[in-house]
Amino acid sequence: MSSNKSKYSFYESVELYFEKAASSTKIDRSLLDQIKGCNSIYAMNFPVKIGKKIEVIEAYRVQHSHHKLPCKGGIRFSSKVNQDEVMALASLMTYKCALVDVPFGGAKGGVKISPSKYNVNQLERITRRYTSELIKKNFIGPGLDVPAPDYGTGAREMSWILDTYQVFQSDSNMVDAYGCVTGKPVGQGGIRGRTEATGLGVFYGTREACSIPEDMKALGLTTGIEGKRVVIQGFGNVGYWSAKFFMEAGAIIVGVAEWDGAVHNPKGIDVDALKKHQKKTGSIKSFPKAKNISNRKSALELDCDILVPAALEQQIHGGNAPNIKAKIIAEGANGPTTPEADAILIKKGVMVLPDMYLNAGGVTVSYFEWLKNLSHVRFGRMDKRFQESNNNELIKMVEKITDRTLSLKERKKLKLSGPNEADLVYSGLEETMVNAYHDIRTVWKKNKKTEDLRAAAFNVAISKVAQSYETLGIFP
Numbered sequence: 270m271s272s273n274k275s276k277y278s279f280y281e282s283v284e285l286y287f288e289k290a291a292s293s294t295k296i297d298r299s300l301l302d303q304i305k306g307c308n309s310i311y312a313m314n315f316p317v318k319i320g321k322k323i324e325v326i327e328a329y330r331v332q333h334s335h336h337k338l339p340c341k342g343g344i345r346f347s348s349k350v351n352q353d354e355v356m357a358l359a360s361l362m363t364y365k366c367a368l369v370d371v372p373f374g375g376a377k378g379g380v381k382i383s384p385s386k387y388n389v390n391q392l393e394r395i396t397r398r399y400t401s402e403l404i405k406k407n408f409i410g411p412g413l414d415v416p417a418p419d420y421g422t423g424a425r426e427m428s429w430i431l432d433t434y435q436v437f438q439s440d441s442n443m444v445d446a447y448g449c450v451t452g453k454p455v456g457q458g459g460i461r462g463r464t465e466a467t468g469l470g471v472f473y474g475t476r477e478a479c480s481i482p483e484d485m486k487a488l489g490l491t492t493g494i495e496g497k498r499v500v501i502q503g504f505g506n507v508g509y510w511s512a513k514f515f516m517e518a519g520a521i522i523v524g525v526a527e528w529d530g531a532v533h534n535p536k537g538i539d540v541d542a543l544k545k546h547q548k549k550t551g552s553i554k555s556f557p558k559a560k561n562i563s564n565r566k567s568a569l570e571l572d573c574d575i576l577v578p579a580a581l582e583q584q585i586h587g588g589n590a591p592n593i594k595a596k597i598i599a600e601g602a603n604g605p606t607t608p609e610a611d612a613i614l615i616k617k618g619v620m621v622l623p624d625m626y627l628n629a630g631g632v633t634v635s636y637f638e639w640l641k642n643l644s645h646v647r648f649g650r651m652d653k654r655f656q657e658s659n660n661n662e663l664i665k666m667v668e669k670i671t672d673r674t675l676s677l678k679e680r681k682k683l684k685l686s687g688p689n690e691a692d693l694v695y696s697g698l699e700e701t702m703v704n705a706y707h708d709i710r711t712v713w714k715k716n717k718k719t720e721d722l723r724a725a726a727f728n729v730a731i732s733k734v735a736q737s738y739e740t741l742g743i744f745p
């Protein structure tokens with residue numbers, strides 16, 4: 270019988286997907302074992318004074334793979350954090366980086382706290398103490414291991430991490446210290462476009478999948494995003510930004526679910542208005558232009574074309590997968606689908622755009638931020654004006670030859686001014702997501718053993734990691 274509880278832990282489910290894909294490669298078993306296992310696991314307990322008491326905080330940093338350095342992966346603040354979860358998330362990071370050609374090994378951090386139970390000063394103390402633990406054990410540094418935001422953390426926490434790291438550095442190490450963490454505020458070495466990067470990547474990846482007539486026909490859908498009905502689970506960073514980009518491209522956001530409730534409107538929900546309402550009231554419930562859904566979990570089963578799980582892992586399981594009506598599941602969250610649900614969805618012919626590909630926008634733009642930090646120059650600074658004057662000269666010539674002056678509207682469309690940092694980040698991310706999708710799809714269509722996009726994505730990622738060991742000559 271189908272049940273809500275998977276028989277696999279999160280880490281076991283990643284291992285299962287790995288093995289399924291590994292069997293469709295010709296990679297030697299010993300190398301597969303090296304790729305699969307977590308290279309370093311640091312489990313820690315540290316004391317922090319909270320009010321008048323001392324609390325002992327449980328936390329982790331797992332470096333899944335050292336095949337490329339630095340390691341890279343977000344830090345999660347959640348009461349559900351445990352070693353199995355952090356190992357699973359670190360493993361997914363390795364495969365994700367390989368898929369989008371980001372030259373990092375995978376890592377992940379987790380602090381077992383519920384952030385809403387602490388005030389800002391207490392959160393700062395916990396974050397700084399966690400960072401000190403990482404520094405002490407050499408688990409952080411621009412060339413070693415570079416954290417980023419994840420569930421429950423954002424730019425504020427990243428700025429505390431940077432500041433703590435800088436305090437401990439000698440003068441000679443300071444020059445590259447900004448590269449020790451990404452997702453920072455722009456004023457502290459962050460990059461424009463990082464906040465929305467994961468949601469933007471979810472949008473670019475889904476749009477690419479929806480642009481292929483043959484695949485859409487098989488799902489009974491038309492091509493394009495316009496008019497597609499979308500349901501979002503989790504209205505935080507990834508959920509909100511994905512919803513916003515879908516809405517701006519003409520999709521209809523028919524449902525949004527949060528931990529405490531869900532709202533539904535078949536005619537569409539304005540996600541900016543919903544965000545305002547959430548900020549004002551502390552909840553998405555009772556939004557005037559939508560109906561409350563009494564059972565928030567049933568939001569996943571709403572009638573729609575695209576379902577975007579963007580909250581936590583194991584939300585789509587054996588119990589609800591048979592009732593899911595979406596034709597496309599766009600995995601914004603990490604590990605939202607259990608292996609039991611995956612098997613049901615494959616059988617039903619649902620297209621699952623796997624997490625390790627679809628939410629790679631965050632790490633891709635983090636990579637751009639790290640490059641910016643190490644090169645000490647903002648993207649676009651050197652060539653923006655040069656390109657602008659070149660473009661203007663070209664237009665002047667065209668106008669002269671054609672004896673026609675371009676209208677202001679036409680000039681705007683041509684983007685004559687050179688690209689700024691955000692333009693370059695958006696276009697770099699778009700290029701990355703589009704290319705990676707076709708790498709995965711090619712394997713999906715050509716290799717009969719890869720029956721779905723997840724198996725194909727693992728196949729591509731494992732093969733790329735394996736290649737990086739080739740030159741070492743250790744493995745056959």
Ligand code: NAD
Nearest residue numbers: 419420421467503505506507526527528580602603628631
């Ligand atoms: P976030 O904390 O900004 O938002 C998560 C939201 O989900 C919160 O608003 C929370 O209230 C809500 N939520 C929690 N439990 C829920 C439930 N049962 N039903 C509905 N909503 C629920 O976190 P985020 O950064 O958006 O991360 C979300 C997911 O995306 C995580 O799996 C994370 O690992 C993954 N991810 C995040 C990034 C990133 O750049 N932030 C990158 C890649 C992957």
